[in-house]
Amino acid sequence: MDRLILWDVDGTLLTTDGIAAKAMHAAMRQVVGPSAPMERTAYAGKTDWLIIRESFPSLSGDGVAERLHEFMDAYCAGLELQRAALVARSQVFPGVAVLLDALGATARQAPLTGNIAAAARMKLECTGLLYLLDLEAGAYGDDHYDRAALVPIAAGRAARRYGRSFVGPQIVIVGDTPNDIACGKANGARTVAVATGPYSLAELAAYGPDAALPDLSDTDAALAAIMG
16 A cells, blocks of 8 residues: 545535534634624635634734634534534545445555544544544644644554655645645655536646546546546
């Protein structure tokens, strides 16, 4: 198993039908207060930590870091209240479960996601995907605000967990946004873009991933794209 495949979650593996985004917005308001100026910002491809920083530019970076645990607690509590809705309304994208299962025989697989770790776990639990990924080898939106910094964090965890290193194109980043592509390129990883999120196949291809797919429903094509 000489490959470490790092998966984005939202928009790549699954969708929560807007439930998680609403819970995140409510958590930010709860922590920062109802009257604090809040900027509108796109969530796709960003870490939860960065989303908070961009949503409240009046707060210093250190201030956001110091209060990150408050947001995490509020966000996870809100998601827990919505667990039944997450189970009922979340959807796994076509081909995902079959592909993850097929790759499990030849590669290590973990999340690399902007979600905080607890939220990623809950989403994967509610969609039945948790058993297919090794969460202990992944990296999350509460590890660092910069997505590119998550790749070496995940690689380090995987090295400690499996007793071997993963470098350069031995690491494969699979995601649905330009930020996923950029974070892989910044670390010399192989990048595979999937147009199941807010960006079209042509838009993603313009950022120069190693491979781009409309979705993951064609298992053979997805295996070829990911394994190179």
